[in-house]
Amino acid sequence: MAILVQKFGGTSVANAEKIRRAAQRALQAHKEGYQVVVVASARGKQTDHLIADAKELNDAPPRREMDMLLATGEIQTVSLFAIALWDMGQKAISFTGQQAGFMTDDAHSKARIERLEVGRVRGMLDEGHIVIVAGFQGINAVGDITTLGRGGSDTSAVALAAALGAERCDIYTDVDGIYTTDPRIYTKAVKMEQISYDEILEMANLGAGVMHGRSIEFGKKYNVPIYVRSSLNDNPGTLITHEVPHMENILVSGATIQRNLAKITLLGVDNKPGNAATIFAHLASKRVSVNDIIQTEVSAEKANLSFTVAHSDLDVARQAITDIRSQVHCSSVAVRDDLAEVSVVGVGMQSHYGVAEKMFTALAHKQINIDSITTSEIRISCLVNLEQAETALIAVCDAFELDKPAAERQV
Numbered sequence: 376m377a378i379l380v381q382k383f384g385g386t387s388v389a390n391a392e393k394i395r396r397a398a399q400r401a402l403q404a405h406k407e408g409y410q411v412v413v414v415a416s417a418r419g420k421q422t423d424h425l426i427a428d429a430k431e432l433n434d435a436p437p438r439r440e441m442d443m444l445l446a447t448g449e450i451q452t453v454s455l456f457a458i459a460l461w462d463m464g465q466k467a468i469s470f471t472g473q474q475a476g477f478m479t480d481d482a483h484s485k486a487r488i489e490r491l492e493v494g495r496v497r498g499m500l501d502e503g504h505i506v507i508v509a510g511f512q513g514i515n516a517v518g519d520i521t522t523l524g525r526g527g528s529d530t531s532a533v534a535l536a537a538a539l540g541a542e543r544c545d546i547y548t549d550v551d552g553i554y555t556t557d558p559r560i561y562t563k564a565v566k567m568e569q570i571s572y573d574e575i576l577e578m579a580n581l582g583a584g585v586m587h588g589r590s591i592e593f594g595k596k597y598n599v600p601i602y603v604r605s606s607l608n609d610n611p612g613t614l615i616t617h618e619v620p621h622m623e624n625i626l627v628s629g630a631t632i633q634r635n636l637a638k639i640t641l642l643g644v645d646n647k648p649g650n651a652a653t654i655f656a657h658l659a660s661k662r663v664s665v666n667d668i669i670q671t672e673v674s675a676e677k678a679n680l681s682f683t684v685a686h687s688d689l690d691v692a693r694q695a696i697t698d699i700r701s702q703v704h705c706s707s708v709a710v711r712d713d714l715a716e717v718s719v720v721g722v723g724m725q726s727h728y729g730v731a732e733k734m735f736t737a738l739a740h741k742q743i744n745i746d747s748i749t750t751s752e753i754r755i756s757c758l759v760n761l762e763q764a765e766t767a768l769i770a771v772c773d774a775f776e777l778d779k780p781a782a783e784r785q786v
């Protein structure tokens with residue numbers, strides 16, 4: 376019998392009425408002949424409330440204890456979910472992460488799944504139960520509760536779908552699916568019918584915030600189709616898979632905007648082996664996470680080196696550069712914290728000419744200056760002035776017709 380995993384996010388199980396509606400969806404799939412596994416998040420803002428409770432008692436609560444505390448949020452949801460299903464006459468059983476077999480490393484608050492022992496889940500499915508599993512949690516080798524990082528229930532769900540060989544993992548959320556770009560800025564954005572894992576991974580890294588990044592990595596690695604859809608209606612959602620029809624013909628699938636970026640430039644660094652290594656080793660030792668790096672040779676002796684960081688890392692990064700600049704003979708340092716990055720993402724750009732030109736032309740027509748450009752095989756990103764960033768995003772979306780379904784685009 377085919378297995379279906381359904382994941383319900385916090386907003387989809389926020390109260391009794393919503394839990395009942397979610398339970399009805401699970402029951403419906405069961406009636407259609409699936410073995411159904413539900414993975415649920417904590418109700419509504421419960422995780423935030425628990426964090427606030429802890430902070431009232433301690434500004435820096437121990438991570439182990441936070442994991443104990445936060446795990447209770449999901450446990451409440453799954454037991455209530457099972458209770459709702461029994462009321463509908465359906466056999467159901469709820470499991471903690473541990474009971475469902477989630478074995479993780481011991482990095483409290485950001486644990487990684489090492490192994491999944493799904494014997495008990497399978498047994499209960501075979502006995503005709505709907506199995507409801509607490510997302511976001513597991514146990515480490517000594518049996519302590521761990522959590523997977525904020526938003527981690529997506530990863531629990533996709534990992535479980537992979538381990539069970541499920542036909543699909545449905546992610547129920549409060550949006551209709553994944554849009555070509557942020558509809559709050561580009562109101563003409565359309566929902567994508569399908570998108571590839573690679574593209575969504577790029578978009579997630581660029582701050583599109585659709586799903587927990589690691590869940591997509593699991594889906595890609597283990598071939599789990601992921602279907603993102605709304606729990607509020609029956610509108611079609613967005614399917615994330617390897618192959619998307621006409622994928623090669625679609626130049627650009629989506630566009631993103633990343634605000635809160637700062638760029639640090641080291642001018643006139645000695646142009647010799649080891650300098651970049653010195654600089655980035657020092658930044659890493661200060662735990663600065665660097666986005667894009669651009670180095671250009673100015674002469675045989677000198678080079679300029681720029682990199683971008685999140686605003687939240689800027690102070691630490693600036694200090695780190697102050698520490699190290701004389702070692703690499705840097706003549707001056709420039710910092711800009713009024714930039715944003717606008718990016719286009721699409722697998723199709725690998726096999727087409729002119730994508731970069733189209734993007735740059737769209738920006739030029741709006742008199743937007745490009746501070747710097749970085750690319751990957753399936754992405755082009757431009758740093759622009761923060762106050763022009765929304766105009767830039769809209770111009771780029773218009774140029775690539777991101778207001779139309781993929782099949783209807785002329786570009």
Ligand code: ASP
Binds near residue numbers: 417525
């Ligand atoms: N409840 C956790 C959080 O709010 C995990 C999740 O919702 O995926 O981050």
Ligand code: MG
Binds near residue numbers: 385416
């Ligand atoms: Mg979530």
